[in-house]
Amino acid sequence: MQTKRTIFGNKGLPYLLLAPQLAITAVFFLWPAGQAVHQSFLREDAFGLSTTFVGLRNYRALMDNSEYLNALQVTVVFSIATVVLSLGLALILALAVDRMLRSAAAYTTLLIWPYAVAPAVAGILWWFIFNPSIGILPFVLEQTLGRDWNHNLSGQDAMILVVIAAVWKQISYNFLFFLAGLQSIPASLREAAAIDGAGPVKRFWTITLPLLSPTTFFLLVVNVVYTLFDTFAIIDATTGGGPAQATNILVYKVYDDGFVGLNLGSSAAQSVILMLIVMMLTFIQFRYVERKVTY
Amino acid sequence: MSFSKIAAAGTVSLLALAGTTQAQTQIDWWHAMGGELGEKTEALATAFNASQSDFVVVPSYRGTYTETMTGAIAAFRAGEQPDIVQVFEVGTGTMMAAEGAIVPVYQLMADAGVAFDPSAFLPTVVGYYTDPEGRMLSMPFNSSTPILYYNKNVFAAAGLDPAQPPRTWAEMESFSRQIMASGAAECGFTTGWVSWVQLENFSAWHNLQIGTLENGFGGLETELTVNGPVQARHWENLARWQQEGVFKYGGPGGGADAPPLFYAQTCAMYMNSSASRAGVLNNTPDFEVGYGMLPYYDDVAGAPQNSIIGGATLWVLAGGSAEEQRGVAEFFNFLSSPEVQAQWHQDTGYLPITQAAYDLSAQQGYYAANPGADTSILQMTLNTPTVNSKGLRFGNYVQIRGIIDEEFQRLLAGDVDAQGALDAVVSRGNALIRDFEAAN
């Protein structure tokens, strides 16, 4: 991991600075997480009245389960689509706003505002827009392309819907940080390059993108984590993992089996596996992608 | 009187005084009723609190049914559980199996010494929540049963008698085709709750078994048997009708897409919970709504039998003090009194749980003034329930409902035929039931 060359020498101060966050993390996260890991080795009823230690049985059952393997596949498709689209579109919008002088504030507000819509309500709005009977988009699609939209029956339609919903949520977030990153690139650098004859595209590749890379790296890692962990609410509000599990991503399965189905052992095992997958992905990103970042 | 006697009398009086100014016992009630229904639910608690001074029921809205149940379980495991929790019918298996966590209603009433007459309750409503010996485990609160709503205006425009709903599936099909041919509506019918209406209630209505051991009432070793020939035939018809436009699918779970189809007059008929009545009336200002019982296949012996309920009940969680449990018993007594039940039934459209409440509503002229409001009750009490139509009880049933929806979607998408879909429901569902059996 990247580190600074020049540092301060205090010995005790860093621990003091880290203490609040570590304390909260330890009490409200590590301890419950440890319990959850413990639960993954148990088989118990919902109320915890009859508990049996079953070792790795929950994990082995998952490996044999075709539903779980399907979920893995669906997750890969969903995550890649969402991360690529939300980062790409947000970057384009941020670059466009960055050019603006007077209307920047207005555009920024309009683009961030949707992030303030509560996820619960966003689900309702997507239902209004995509509903096969009353939705506006199916109506338009049918009139213009003759395409019959029904995400209750077509797995493909369902995947498109959840990707749109997830990307929509993330665009505002990514846009905001891209903009902040762009705004902190010194104007003098760009001016110097322009004086040297570099056009806007060349400036983008040689100056903007490298200087934006710390932000881009941050957003890449965060977006991957978001798509893999925070998206079950969207799935729950739109397709419920269906039809026929076409949008049953890993974290939705965790939520469905645990929170809804009250099968806590299997759900805990699934979340442990998911955690390991993401830790590995994040580790790979820090090890290999961070090398390309210029600090 | 000697001084000591006066002193004794004085002490006793003082103690008595202290007793009456004691703080009221608080009873926590967690429920999942949002919207206006929540207001009516909490009004019940207010009314009870006003009617006596020993107990105060504190209702608390805890989210959807799922959120409420999971929250209550998390609270139980942390020692912070409420006294009463409202649980949906698919959670019955889980609640029933948690013997150390719940206090069955019949036991609660007996322990508290509160008068309790099980025979006063309507058998079909209460039967779902009794054990094999017929003892009540939870208190029904908001129960409903599916009925058929239809668009009288469209019927008239298509040349059908608006006062005559279809009684059999054959009539459903022929009426639908006539409506579609005349252009009065685009499709014949739609349905909410495919699992509850088109499989569970379908089976009960035709006196067909859903699972072994009395549909699961008899024990955790039960197995599903819904893949019989009649159910397969019905699902095959539904798939065929979907292709031909006679039937439009309303989506998984509750079928959120179905009501708009009916309100917009796209579909002429609509099968859903009797408790949707108020919503239906509100959202259909442009046409007159008719009510009918669920259709049946008249070539199946034993049909029509009776329909089964859905909704939620109130479960009592263990761990409360004896005083709190007495309060719960008193509250349940209050809730099942005829006046309170009749008022609740009329305000919300949910079924009355006692015969007395039904009779009182009739006396008050409620059914005369509101045609169709008693269709659900008549349908439910059409016959004495058999072991096939008392209800059902399976562990992990929340997820089994999900499987039913998934297989139905696969059927409609053409990936599997009706028998195959139902066979998959049975095999996948049995796997979950075995898991539940092992875990409990």
Place this chain on the structure above:
Amino acid sequence: MVENQRGLDIFAHVVLLLGVATVAFPVYIAFVASTHTSTAFVSGTIPLLPSTHAPASYGDVLAGGVAAQMSVPISLMLFNSMVMALLIAAGKIVISVLSAFAIVYFRFPFRVLGFWIIFITLMLPVEVRIVPTFAVIADLGLLNSYAGLTVPLMASATATFLFRQVFLTIPDELTEAARIDGAGPMKFFRDILLPLSQTNIAALFVILFIYGWNQYLWPLLITTDSGYYTIVAGIKRMADVVESEPLWNYIMAVTVLAMLPPVAVVIFMQRLFVKGLVDSEK
């Protein structure tokens, strides 16, 4: 911009207008829904243009006419949401900026481990650890309290990570200059790091405020007293009608009203991250 390229400017405007149209479309639908009657939205293809019932919907909501649905006055819910949003945003920023400073600018045993432990908090959402987390909160006696509502949410891996990125871009020359001048770490932190992180703090504040503002499940789980309801809990309560149709116009009216404070925050924070007002020369 540097040169004056009209073509590129116009293209940028077009892109932005398209972007705004798509991104803001659902919000527009919410607004339209709030101006119709409650039945207009489920009786056919949804209308795309606002209608005339706005005064009725908003009037009812503000005057407490839908109190029946939410059981708690809207002002109380907005207050609770505001408290949560402000406390959580402020708390997260303060804690994370200190942690990031420690991780980037010091060498100490378990430094990298500390970072990863903080990072892992992103990987286990509340729904998955609800049973043990509820137990912890109950054991600490934090049920039904503002502390219980906000403190557990204050550990933010994203904020720490973001600040780490920002600090890593700050040139070492600045740090050396500070040390030469005899400034201690905290002085360096206050006088140099914080001002340079301003745009990111502003951006984070917006995001974290909205995060705290939209909290639904956590308050629902750990409070039984409806006096702690947040505005989103109120909205969900109105929409959670099991066997009938929710009153969409009221729900959407409350949603639109609920979006106003976050929008105000966004507008207010603009001043801190729009170019020209920030001295970003390093």
